[in-house]
Amino acid sequence: MDNITELIERLSHEEDAVRKMAVFKLQSNIGDPSFAEVFISQGGLLKLRNLALTASGNTLAYSLTSFSRLLELDKGWEYVNQELIGRVVELIVTHPLVNILRGAMSILVSIVSHPHSSNRTSQPPQVPQSFTFHHGFNPQMSTPGPFGFRALRPAIAAHPQFLEMLVSRLSSADHALCANSLQLINSLMRDAITNEADNEWPRFIKRLQDLGVIKAVFILMQSSALQDLAHPLLEFQALTKVLLRKWRDVKVDLEKKEHRIALKGLHLASAPNKSSQDAKASGSKRHHPEKWRRLGFETESPAWEFGDVGFLGMMDFTDFVRKHEDGFQKVILEQVAKPSEQRCPIARASLAITNILFQQFEVDKSELDDAKAYQILESRTNFERAFRPLLLQWSRLHTASLWAFFRLWKETSATSDDFDKVYELMRVLIHKVVGLAPRTKEVQDVEDEIAEFDFQSLRNLQMELLEQSYESVWGSHLRQVRDELKIEALQFVKEQRIRCLLRGEWFPINTDGEGRSGRKTRGGDDGATTHTELRETHRETKKSSTDPYLNWRFVKLSHNRRYLHYTDFEAESAVSPNLDDLTEKIDLSTVSSVVSNVIPASARSSSSTTTLTQTGTNPNHLPPSRMSSTKITIHGYPIDATPETAKEVVLLTLNPHNHSMASEWLDGLLMLLNQQPITAETAKLVNVVTGYGLKIRLLNVRYTENRYESDGHGGNGPEMPGRTGVDDDYYYDLFV
Incomplete structure (x- = not known):
């Protein structure tokens, strides 16, 4: 208690150094409510106010800081009047020292943010706790005195450059000063929005915008000093939303x-x-x-x-x-x-x-x-x-x-x-x-x-x-639908691939290291013979297949999907041969494997010409453009071979024109053998079908919105046919 009394006495000492040391100690203790109560009860507040009005230098800075901390405790309001407000506003406009400006702005923040009602039992303003803490007032406590933007108006009228100087402080290199300036701007904006008349707050906001507050705050939000300014910046962002809501809630009224x-x-x-122009030419004045x-x-x-x-x-x-x-x-x-x-x-x-x-x-x-x-x-x-x-x-x-x-x-x-x-x-x-x-x-x-x-x-x-x-x-439900659609898509693609085999296709015969009928030359190894050589009923066909003028092979799947028929020809014809014209056939039940160097889906992302393990790598290390990348080899066992003597041989070799054909035939053959497809093209097609099926289910697209919009029907679907002249046994199938 004696220390507080001595401290108060030193606040009015004749020597400035003594006053400066006293108020320096005061600023570090005044935030304690019990200390503040004793300080005020012993008359210290009046002396502190006098220092704020008359002191200079660091003494003034410590005095302003101490007074602002008292206001944060909701004490000392009886000493806040226009004289003090005018002094603080003048300091902000004219004084260059940062430590003085900080304290001055803190005082104005407390004044502008002070509750507007002296009735302690009234409903407190709906202000977030974080905002009230940084504004330095308790909404549950309110006392008479100056408050709000209106308390600053007389002083601002005497110093019209106040707002301009306040906004200019936002570009200060001192982050604490920037934070205090923005806190004061926030307080002014909130008070204007909350308490000003409908035709007043838009003018004030526009004036701040004209002074460049938006640009200044935008720069601060994108700067590396964000942490030091986090709270006032976030409040400004929240106030921007308040303004947008307020403008949105103003109804357009032509009476205004x-x-x-x-x-x-x-x-x-x-x-x-x-x-x-027509109305102008006619001289009409009608709207x-x-x-x-x-x-x-x-x-x-x-x-x-x-x-x-x-x-x-x-x-x-x-x-x-x-x-x-x-x-x-x-x-x-x-x-x-x-x-x-x-x-x-x-x-x-x-x-x-x-x-x-x-x-x-x-x-x-x-x-x-x-x-x-x-x-x-x-x-x-x-x-x-x-x-x-x-x-x-x-x-x-x-x-x-x-x-x-x-x-x-x-x-x-x-x-x-x-x-x-x-x-x-x-x-x-x-x-x-x-x-x-x-x-x-x-x-x-x-x-x-x-x-x-x-x-x-x-x-x-x-x-x-x-x-x-x-x-x-929908989480698990959507995954279940996707899995179901993928199974359906796989069946759809399987049928499409097999239909390519049923349609048949021409394949060129590769003469480099290949027998004309698909026999692979292995330096006289008679064990590596084709299925054709093992069937005596087709000796003549085998002989003819070695004719150097036979350069094309036509391959086609039988209707029952059990046999692969083929024959070699001199040239590709425009008309596909019938099954009866194909003298060779392979029983698919004897096929053991289908291998190829067609790039599988799992290796599609690799830039190398990776092949399946059955076919090995490129032995000659040739560049991709110099080696065949679409050869398909069908392996199997001779029909008349016994289990003891069974030896896997090459039954047929195909050389598709391109990757698309190779994908169709390779995966088609694999699916016929109840194996999974491996090529990237087939995997992509399955994913596309699955994706479209999922999107159609999600969007609930009707055929009138998808199938017929581009057909000139205007999205209304096809014209519904009539039943004139049709008996009861006839029906229309609208979907193919």
Whole structure:
């Protein structure tokens, strides 16, 4: 107690050094509520206030810091008056020392944020706990005295450069000063939004924006000093959402003068005279019958169409028109020249973009939800997820997205019935480019990416996101459906591959190291004979197959799918031979394996010409272009061989023209033997069929929306046939 009394006496000592040391000790102890109670009860507050009004240098800095800490304890308000406020405002405007500016700004933050009611039993303001802690007041306690922005107005009137200086402090190299400046700006904004009249707060916000507060905060959000400024920056982000919600909640009302002026400005900016030459030539002064629909509204009473986005939608649209008036007029003229159903509704598109951005940034989240982010920040992690600097570039994002909407409308040849489809594509585009953008991504890069994103990539991304959303909701059910569809797709592809074999195909005979009938030359090894040589009933065919003029082999699967028929010919003919013309055949029950150097799906990503283990690697190390990559070899056992003497031999060799044919025949043969397909082409086809089946189930696409849209039926399906002249036993099969 004696120490406090002595300290108070030194606050009014004649020597500045003594006062400076006393107030220096005071600033480190005044935050203790019990110390503060004794300090005030012994008259120390009056002396501290006098120092704040008259001192200079470090003595003044310590005095301001001590006074601000008292206010944070909700004490000392009886000594806050216009004289003190005027002194603090003057210091902020004129004083260069950082330590003095910090204390001065802290005092103003407490004053602006002080509760507005002297009734202690009244409902406290709904302010997140994290905000109130950093603003330095307890919403459960309130006392009479100056409060809010209005308490600063007389002092600001005497120093009109106050706001400009305050914003300029945001670019200071001292992070603590930046934080204090932004805290004060936040306090002023919150008070103006909460307590000012409807026609006052927009003016104040616009003035701050004109002074460059958005640009300054955007730079801070992308800077490396984010951790030091985390709390005030996150609060500014939350206040930006409050502003957007407040503008959204203002209904467009033509009874209000500013709303009528804004809407009229849209009409005049569209250059209505350029598209109404007939009316001008006739001298008619009547309004164009499509005055507002020409701009892309649905009706001639546009006010109600702003219902979902309110005056925020009006602001976005007028801002776009004001900054791109020539482009706006050009788009209007282009659309007017088209049939009504093909016109892009410009106004509806603008309002839709506003709505998408509103949802993308989760503007409807309450401040209490945003305050949870403070818990994340306490760990000094997840900064990238918490901060959304692109939110501050709302206008530029809206403009870039609206141009992208026009481009997508044109690229997709959309009509009025397709508006919702283009809307969903834009939602995906904005989520991809804006929603997933890292914190440090420049807004110019975002604009360029929005402008350059191609339609096909966007459509693929939309389907991926759709699958992911269903995956997250239905999880195991969706996986089960996918597995079932894959089995169905595999059966479908199997049938397609086998039908290629049933159709038959011509294969060139490779003369390098190959017998004409498929016999492989092995330096006189008679054990490596073909199935043809083991059948005496076909000796003549074998002899003829060695004729040097026989260069083609036709191979075809029998209708019962049990035999593979083939014969060698001199030349390929346009008409495929019948089964009766094919003198050789292989019983598929004797086939032991089918091997090939066709690249399998598992090795497709490799750049090497990897082959199956049965065929080995390239022995001559030839480049891929110099070696056959599509040879298929069928191995098996002679029909008349006994189990004791059975020896696997080459039954037939095929040399397909290309990889596609090789894939069909190799996997077709494997599937006939109840083995799994191995080529990349077949795997891709199975995945495509599975994917389309899954998408059709997810989208619940009807045949009228998919099969017939491109056939000139307008998406309404084929014309239903009548039953005139048809008896009761006849029916129509509409699906092939």
